[in-house]
Amino acid sequence: xxxxxxxxxxxxxxxxxxxxxxxxxxxxxxxxxxxxxxxxxxxxxxxxxxxxxxxxxxxxxxxxxxxxxxxxxxxxxxxxxxxxxxxxxxxxxxxxxxxxxxxxxxxxxxxxxxxxxxxxxxxxxxxxxxxxxxxxxxxxxxxxx
Numbered sequence: 001x002x003x004x005x006x007x008x009x010x011x012x013x014x015x016x017x018x019x020x021x022x023x024x025x026x027x028x029x030x031x032x033x034x035x036x037x038x039x040x041x042x043x044x045x046x047x048x049x050x051x052x053x054x055x056x057x058x059x060x061x062x063x064x065x066x067x068x069x070x071x072x073x074x075x076x077x078x079x080x081x082x083x084x085x086x087x088x089x090x091x092x093x094x095x096x097x098x099x100x101x102x103x104x105x106x107x108x109x110x111x112x113x114x115x116x117x118x119x120x121x122x123x124x125x126x127x128x129x130x131x132x133x134x135x136x137x138x139x140x141x142x143x144x145x
Contacts, residue, residue: 027067029087029094031059033079036094048074 034044034055042052050058050071058067076084081095 025090026072026087027058029090030055030067030075033075033082033087033094034059037079047078 034041037044039047040052041055045052045055048071050067054067072087075082075087081097083092083094083096086092086094
């Protein structure tokens, strides 16, 4: 079977359409995140450094405005709970949550580990003080005539 290759203009057109669809999907997820946070366009825009009009144009379904990568990066800095994988690819959950294991055996294990770390810290502090004393003595001996 013979396949016909796309010309450069057609390839560019297909790539632009795919990229445009991806940007639209990302911008829809930005809108979902804004709604989730219950921010106004103005407040959200101020937080990430985009004029409210720019946000509106980006998330408007008919809009073709694309925010720069710096704006998306700023979103991840301002909102560390925003899941980058979700925003960019639509996979996973919108927000990153930290779940803590509060079972008694886990807490007990952590308490033991904390106590061990405290003991190790104290041991190392004493060792450091001893080394400083040795250095001090060596330093005073070097200055002798």
